[in-house]
Amino acid sequence: MSIDLRPPDPDEPAVRSPELLRLVQAARTAPAPVLKVSSDAVFAGFQARRRDSRRLYVGVGLAAAAAVALLWARPSFMSSKTGTLEPVAATTVEAAHTAPAALAASVRVVAEEGPPTVVRGPWQVELADGRYDVTVAAHAGPELLQVDTPGGTVEIAQGRVVIVVAGTRTEAELRTGVATWIAPDGARTPLAVPPAADDAIDPAAGPSELARHADALLAAGRRDAAIRVLDRLVSAHPDSPPARAALLDLARLLKAAARTDEARCAYALYLERYPAKEQLADEVEGALARLGPGPACAGLRPR
16 A cells, blocks of 8 residues: 655646546646627727716716705704704795785774674675674775675675674665675665664655755765755655756765766756756766766666
8 A cells, every 4th residue: 555645736636537637637738718809899898887877876866856855845844952853834835825815904894793704805705693893994996895694795885884694684784985785686785874863854845945954964974864865855856946956966976975876877867857958968968978887777776
């Protein structure tokens, strides 16, 4: 028995199989394979790798920008005082749009009984059951306050109206100024100031007494009461001498009170009662034309 004392060759396999030795020798003597890659192919591969890298960077950049925009758009929940996550109120455009409407400066509504007024806009309010004192001060514009109730609408040009709402029933009492009641079917009825005790018209008064009564009321600044007296004069005594002047005075007072349709009817009635050759006919026709078109009239009342 012989023992091989030579140190092992690191390049020589540990297995002494003849077949394996032949394969190892063949691999050692075989020439190295030739890589058939040109410089153009290498450059093209570099360019492709560079494009892939750019796409990756752009994608990461867009994702980061979207995340920043999302965080910026959402309200902050970090408390600067405690350093903890707490809801923090943020002012947004939507919050600004939902701000409650405010009444115009010339409008005042006092809820004497019942819930507060619901403000729909500067010139529109809605009332529920209760008693309300509504005032519209004189203003330069043509705006009218629209007071909506379950029973109808009160349209106020100026003045003071006390409105009582009970279910679908609404009572509107004009204290001063000009206002109109609009029924649910659209019918319009001008409101009148109820006569005071000293405004009562004597049913037996003649045309001259009525004319003097109207003059006294005008001198006292009581235009609405004077309008009622003149209306009675021209309706009950149409052929009397004071009626002609009273009809013109009535038309002018109605126009000054913004009761345009009634003023138009008073001027039209004057032209109907008195011939066109009348000295004031041209003046009356001009005043009527300046009021513009309107509804047809039945005497002093618009239809």
